[in-house]
Amino acid sequence: MSKKKIFILLPDGVGLRNFAYTHFHEIGKQKGHEIVFWNYTPFCLKDFGFDEIVVQNPRLHPITDLYKKAQIQIELSLNIKRANDNVYNDYRFPISRKNLKENLKYILLKSLILRNNSKNGIVRVKNKIKEKERITKHYFDSLETLKSEKPDFVFCTNQRITQAVAPILAAQDLGIPTATFIFSWDNLPKGTKILDTDYYFVWSNHMKDELKYYYPYIKDEQIFVTGTTQFEPHFEKELLISKEQFFKDNNLDINKKYICFSGDDITTSPYDEVYLEDTAKAVEELNKKGQNLGIIFRRCPVDFSNRYDAVLNKYAHIIHVINPKWKKIGEIWNSILPTREDYILQVNTIYHSEFVVNLGSSMVFDFIAFNKPCCFINYDIQNGLHKNWTVKKIYKFIHFRSMPDKNSVYWLTEPEAFSEIFENILESNNKDVLENAQKWFEKINLHPANKASERIWNAIEKVIQ
Numbered sequence: 001m002s003k004k005k006i007f008i009l010l011p012d013g014v015g016l017r018n019f020a021y022t023h024f025h026e027i028g029k030q031k032g033h034e035i036v037f038w039n040y041t042p043f044c045l046k047d048f049g050f051d052e053i054v055v056q057n058p059r060l061h062p063i064t065d066l067y068k069k070a071q072i073q074i075e076l077s078l079n080i081k082r083a084n085d086n087v088y089n090d091y092r093f094p095i096s097r098k099n100l101k102e103n104l105k106y107i108l109l110k111s112l113i114l115r116n117n118s119k120n121g122i123v124r125v126k127n128k129i130k131e132k133e134r135i136t137k138h139y140f141d142s143l144e145t146l147k148s149e150k151p152d153f154v155f156c157t158n159q160r161i162t163q164a165v166a167p168i169l170a171a172q173d174l175g176i177p178t179a180t181f182i183f184s185w186d187n188l189p190k191g192t193k194i195l196d197t198d199y200y201f202v203w204s205n206h207m208k209d210e211l212k213y214y215y216p217y218i219k220d221e222q223i224f225v226t227g228t229t230q231f232e233p234h235f236e237k238e239l240l241i242s243k244e245q246f247f248k249d250n251n252l253d254i255n256k257k258y259i260c261f262s263g264d265d266i267t268t269s270p271y272d273e274v275y276l277e278d279t280a281k282a283v284e285e286l287n288k289k290g291q292n293l294g295i296i297f298r299r300c301p302v303d304f305s306n307r308y309d310a311v312l313n314k315y316a317h318i319i320h321v322i323n324p325k326w327k328k329i330g331e332i333w334n335s336i337l338p339t340r341e342d343y344i345l346q347v348n349t350i351y352h353s354e355f356v357v358n359l360g361s362s363m364v365f366d367f368i369a370f371n372k373p374c375c376f377i378n379y380d381i382q383n384g385l386h387k388n389w390t391v392k393k394i395y396k397f398i399h400f401r402s403m404p405d406k407n408s409v410y411w412l413t414e415p416e417a418f419s420e421i422f423e424n425i426l427e428s429n430n431k432d433v434l435e436n437a438q439k440w441f442e443k444i445n446l447h448p449a450n451k452a453s454e455r456i457w458n459a460i461e462k463v464i465q
Helices: 013-020 024-030 064-083 086-091 100-115 119-133 137-149 162-173 205-214 229-235 243-249 272-288 309-314 340-351 363-368 391-396 398-402 415-427 431-444 449-464
Strands: 005-010 034-039 051-054 153-156 178-181 199-202 223-225 257-262 293-298 319-321 326-328 336-338 356-358 374-377 410-412
Touching (some): 005 013, 005 162, 013 229, 064 086, 064 100, 064 119, 064 162, 064 205, 086 391, 119 162, 153 162, 162 178, 205 431, 229 340, 229 363, 272 309, 272 415, 356 363, 363 374, 374 415
Parallel strands (some): 005 034, 153 178, 178 199, 293 319, 356 374, 374 410
16 A cells, blocks of 8 residues: 555543554554554653654634533433433533632533434534534644645544544545544543544444444444554563563562552542551451452543542551652643553553452453453442432443343442452462453454454555555
8 A cells, every 4th residue: 555644643641652652653663554643632742753743722613612511411311211220320510600600601511402402403512513613723724734744544533522623624635534533442432522523433343233233324334343552562572571570660678469459530439448448457457368469550540639648658568659750740621641661561550469459440441451360449438528428329320231240240239258358369370250350341342353453444444445
């Protein structure tokens, strides 16, 4: 194939992790393509030797965000009707009404939803977003960039970022084929597909079926099943460092075995610090019985709160903090970014841990890539401050229905059972749980999991031929 220019539209830090730090760029170059990152993040990709066009302060039309919020709410309502399932209400976030301005926005939003709460209405709302974005300076700047650079393909790394609407529209208006990547396993039921592109790249056949279910106007030939690049690092043996080196670099005790506690954001898990303490108590109990265990605590990268401090101080003899190596660059919306160093740190944290404790995240797949089990926390905190939150909501979400067998993880249903479950994991081969988790992983993400970048490039070449 002759050399083609491919624009990688990078609207946020997730795209950095998935497409700048993996072998995606390298594979594309090996295939002979010119790759340019259309970079909306404040992270300088020239430091990696990548070609980039930096977009600064891409402003939306003043009313676009309101239409976007209406679109999501209407889609969730339509999903309830389509599936006869009220679980979609749990994807709604409370709307702030703290002052007069927010109250006015709330009234406008409710009015938009009321007038467009139908299949025809959602089309009107989406068309309004396009109409408004086509008259922004950002749209005309995007047109000029595309006319000047003449790319053969525009690939957006995230389907839900509103700032990507204008450049995608500009590309389509110039006849340049476009695609977007559905970046997370739980995105489609949430109604967060803001971009309408010519093609869609998904993790699995399961996700393809979801995409067609929620957006029946999308045709088979528009969807490419590629897998996700986010798990590729787990299969790069050259990233692994020895136990001795990892333990030395992170001040760990070489004589201990470590459990990884992977923290969640405060919205997903408002009692995470309590769950961490329950984990520490179980480890303390096991150590009194002759085990020699510690906990590696890896907090959610965007959680800068002090909510764990009391527990970390109390159990400093058990819990060792290895913070994610993300950077905050500037003060704008997408300024908290993953780094290449964290990409390596996460891989080695998994490799040198025995198993992971977590509340319902995709860390189950990160660990099964190393043939290691996951424990899902599954109990409420009694008399807690967050009255409207319950763990039951988490595991009712649509993406957990993809689990082929409930015994794909160990379920932590009460603190008193932690120590027995941990001991069982450490002393058994976990065969059934690991096999079930692997089946789940293969259902969620096309295997071999280390070939996603290659499959994405094959799909891009198929489109531009």
